[in-house]
Amino acid sequence: xxxxxxxxxxxxxxxxxxxxRVVALRGHVLDEDLDGRFADWYSASPLDILSExxxxxxxxxxxxxxxxxxxxxxxxxxxxxxxxxxxxGELIASEVLEIARRVNPAIRYWRMRFNSTDLEELRRxxxxxxxxxxxxx
Numbered sequence: 001x002x003x004x005x006x007x008x009x010x011x012x013x014x015x016x017x018x019x020x021r022v023v024a025l026r027g028h029v030l031d032e033d034l035d036g037r038f039a040d041w042y043s044a045s046p047l048d049i050l051s052e053x054x055x056x057x058x059x060x061x062x063x064x065x066x067x068x069x070x071x072x073x074x075x076x077x078x079x080x081x082x083x084x085x086x087x088x089g090e091l092i093a094s095e096v097l098e099i100a101r102r103v104n105p106a107i108r109y110w111r112m113r114f115n116s117t118d119l120e121e122l123r124r125x126x127x128x129x130x131x132x133x134x135x136x137x
Contacts (some may be wrong), residue, residue: 004082
């Protein structure tokens with residue numbers, strides 16, 4: 001299964017590669033939130049938040065996509081993360097990978113990097129899948 005960051009990219013990948021299941025996201029699936037008395041962090045003082053050791057928890061930002069991904073990834077053996085080739089795309093890829101590992105710890109994954117949806121560039125990228133995310137981003 002291939003996961004793309006937006007529907008237009010999913011369509012382009014389907015056209016370029018063919019024969020693969022492509023799921024389109026609409027941006028982030030997960031988010032971070034603060035626990036305890038800082039749960040409403042927009043009204044909390046930044047100095048208070050920074051002065052204490054505050055726990056950060058993962059929350060689901062897009063429930064519909066989260067449920068779809070959980071269902072699809074539970075029975076998937078291989079995953080290609082075809083998100084934008086930037087820090088934001090890498091973060092969204094890590095969110096998808098986190099969900100995948102929750103429902104299917106044995107899943108194998110690759111990172112597909114491209115800078116445009118030109119069919120030839122997508123095909124070249126498909127032939128050069130990377131074995132991991134850029135965790136430094």
